[in-house]
Amino acid sequence: MRFTSTIIIALRALRRNKLRSMLTALGIIIGVGAVIAMVSIGNGAKAQVEAQVASLGQNVISIFSGSFTGGGMRGGWGSAPTLTVEDAEAIASSVPGAIAVSPEVRDRNQILANGLNWNTQVNGESPDYPTIRSWGMASGSMFTEQDVRSVGKVAVIGKTIVDQLFPNEDPIGQTLRIRNIPFKIVGVLAPKGFNLFGQDQDDVVLVPYTSHMKRLSRRTNVSSILVQAATPEVIEKVQQEITDLLTQRRKGKEPDFTVRNQVELAQAATATTKTMTLLLGAIAGVSLIVGGIGIMNIMLVSVTERTREIGIRLAVGAHGSDVLLQFLIESIILSSLGGILGILLGVGSSQLISSLNGWPVLVSSTAVIVAFVFSAAVGMFFGFYPARKAAQLDPIDALRYE
């Protein structure tokens, strides 16, 4: 009886002052909504920035063959013919973190097409190469695993080759002669421009590595192997596994290869992620504090204003615990209603903003829970604490309170 009538009393008190109830709930709505919106938008932006960094070709591990030494002259990485296609196949099949592998054979050649000629880089690669380098196709498609197996005479060319040899026509399906061997052009790479060192990355022709080895360079070894690790976190592990695997394949002989990763790029990516996470944390923290202060203010003001009401209730026979229970029920109702509306508002507004910006929306459940719990706790504490003080007054003091 006492509990049910307290619920009736609390509901009547909420209904009695609709404006105050709405303002209190609004404080919580804004608090929860702001945190969720800011964190979701921030998460979207973070994912976007990370995707842009990743598009530079992330998580790439390069394996070079050892250096060739002859007559006192040392040849530098890749000069010794020690890496094989079998090494690449072993890496692909027994290193789980390696999601893409491309044996690489490179040399420069004079190429002819359309009555024009051009000296360029001709690389033998596997079909994984565009994935590893995060390199899209402008038109046509990459050659396939089938082309690798059949030692196919197919080629994919860069933007510069198109400009130099096919100035006014579609190169797809046309023939390109390398060392007088005709290759059919199946795809054009998306333009990538110059790299950090001023080299034109689009000045390139890609052919299957088997075709390069058997038809062009006539060699049995590869100059390097490119490997893509699944995530930045596993790079170190994959690198170690590759080293172990290749060492084991050489059966105790002196290691004649070197394994490197893109430390600089990986560091940049990590630093970016760190900065964005820090920024997000700061935004969420500020939103929480602002929201919390808003809730605190409205609760403190309304409870102080209600000291007389508490006095009347005590005078007509309410126990202190009745008054406390009433205020607790009121704040629970307002906090949970406000919290739910705040979640809807936060998710809705972040959806809207990201659809306007074309960002991905990432509503974090942690943010939802933290914002809700924090706002509800602040609302309940500042609704409850002053009410507790008022309920401990003598009724006559509470009644006289102005």
Next chain:
Amino acid sequence: MAPVVQLQDIHKTYDSGEVKVHAVRGVTLNLHKGEFMAVMGASGSGKSTLMNTLGCLDRPTRGTYLLDGIDVAKLGRNELADLRNEKLGFVFQGFNLLARTTALENVELPMLYGTGHGSPGEIRERALHCLDIVGLSQRADHFPSQLSGGQQQRVAIARALVNQPQVLLADEPTGNLDSKTSVEIMGVFQKLNEEGITIVMVTHELDIAHYCKRNLIMRDGRVVSDIQVENRNMADVEMQKLLTAESNAKLTD
């Protein structure tokens, strides 16, 4: 029959920092069922303090107070609250109604606290009945802001009545009202008293005190006079006089 209220050498000292204010200095008083007493005195005479002590809103510093045979000094906060709820009814000078709450819900309030007041339907019925006693059953759904001062005070009286108290305590119930409305309110009190309810009210208006059966005058925390009122004013007669005077004034205009 034992008195409803027995005060034995009541003292009350307020300790506000360095200055000790001795508000009530030894009051001994018996109040029997069916009495209608006015407590009078200048401001600072201790009448409001005495009233708050009677109402269990405040505890005496010294002395014993038996309400309906119960020693109030031995009770805790919650037991005092239950005592106020079951045995006492309050009417304040400033009405002290809950704002933005209908007259009916204001009257229901004391029944929502305490135990054994019945189902919501019974509570509502009883509240309506009390509003009927004070002549406001037609205004049950009105908010205090939509009622006149006299009507608000009658709602407060209905609220005080709703738990069938042993004693009805009124602290300057007519202090904020004009003379005609004051007579109206005194009429309500006289009617309730005739039905057997014990009433104690504080007032500083002599003519209002004349509606009561017993007058207690206080000065400096002590009772200086305790007399039965002879030829007391009756509200219906006085109201008739007021109305006649009013209409005469209109005729001469």
